[in-house]
Amino acid sequence: MGKIANEDVLAKISAKFADTVTVVGEPFGLPTLETGREQIIDVLGFLKNDPVLQFIYLTDITAIHYPEQEKQIGVIYHLHSLVNNLRIRIKVFLVDGDTNIPTATDLWNGANWMERETYDFFGVIFTGHPDLRRILNVDDMTAYPMRKEFPLEDPNRVDKKDYFFGR
Amino acid sequence: MSDIKLVDAPAGIEGAGFFATAADKVLGLARANSLWPLPFATSCCGIEFMATAASHYDIARFGAERMSFSPRQADLLMVMGTISKKMGPVLRQVYIQMAEPRWVLSMGACASSGGIFDTYSVLQGIDEIIPVDVYIPGCPPRPEAVLDGFMLIQELVKSETLRRRNEPKYQKLLASYGIQ
Numbered sequence: 001m002g003k004i005a006n007e008d009v010l011a012k013i014s015a016k017f018a019d020t021v022t023v024v025g026e027p028f029g030l031p032t033l034e035t036g037r038e039q040i041i042d043v044l045g046f047l048k049n050d051p052v053l054q055f056i057y058l059t060d061i062t063a064i065h066y067p068e069q070e071k072q073i074g075v076i077y078h079l080h081s082l083v084n085n086l087r088i089r090i091k092v093f094l095v096d097g098d099t100n101i102p103t104a105t106d107l108w109n110g111a112n113w114m115e116r117e118t119y120d121f122f123g124v125i126f127t128g129h130p131d132l133r134r135i136l137n138v139d140d141m142t143a144y145p146m147r148k149e150f151p152l153e154d155p156n157r158v159d160k161k162d163y164f165f166g167r
Numbered sequence: 168m169s170d171i172k173l174v175d176a177p178a179g180i181e182g183a184g185f186f187a188t189a190a191d192k193v194l195g196l197a198r199a200n201s202l203w204p205l206p207f208a209t210s211c212c213g214i215e216f217m218a219t220a221a222s223h224y225d226i227a228r229f230g231a232e233r234m235s236f237s238p239r240q241a242d243l244l245m246v247m248g249t250i251s252k253k254m255g256p257v258l259r260q261v262y263i264q265m266a267e268p269r270w271v272l273s274m275g276a277c278a279s280s281g282g283i284f285d286t287y288s289v290l291q292g293i294d295e296i297i298p299v300d301v302y303i304p305g306c307p308p309r310p311e312a313v314l315d316g317f318m319l320i321q322e323l324v325k326s327e328t329l330r331r332r333n334e335p336k337y338q339k340l341l342a343s344y345g346i347q
Binding site: 154 | 252253255280281285286287288291
């Protein structure tokens, strides 16, 4: 258990950001918030710099794709308060086609790598990132392979066709 | 008496103090029994290859004792393991740097077809980027299979004409891969 209860953390956030940040739930004791891209950097900065909360460690930035939702692309931030032994998760959902979100590299240098990876796999554009280009995939790749519309298997592959197996 | 088996001389005309045969047969014999492999090992097939090269299976018996870690001095490119799309240009560069004559052996399911890694990041067979002479099936193949594949390469080398690279068929093959 952390030094601060989850309820106190959420109370502090809602006191500061009122209705721009909504609490989605607390699965497995992990408080999960949802906010918009307009105030995401303010929220992250508040959580990092608040003298009590001290969410100083950016565990991960990643994304998720829900094709059935209106706002398809979700960017997810995981923060860790090493002092209070607390974790928190913040989600921002973006419309496909306008996946711009401000960069978190001004708060954490470690965000540089994570944002490049998220751009590489989901096509999320982090505005203000110093060097937003592909990091894991080949440079000339044109697709974003973790999106649901990307085919799971390579369409050029022939040795798995049904007629080789009498199907 | 030693029971070491030597390779037979190629067919030719023999007489007192002379032996005449075709130059490409002699060269093929010499090349086949002193192939310098470049082990391009990226995953578990590479471990299996290490067993093949070690004393129990001993690929040195076939004249492949000298592993060449420089493509310039290598005759045979042995690709063993999953080749990711990002590794593709590296493999291609290594192949281009090899001097003629050169042969390519693709070991295991991953190098030959992508194997179980049918995904965005893995090359679906190295024959998408370089020509392959012999494929060894298996995941991973046993050392016996590697030796069998190597012996098939030796047969190819023996029957190769002297200047393969000048043949139109070979040049056409390389051109289809965009090499030279």
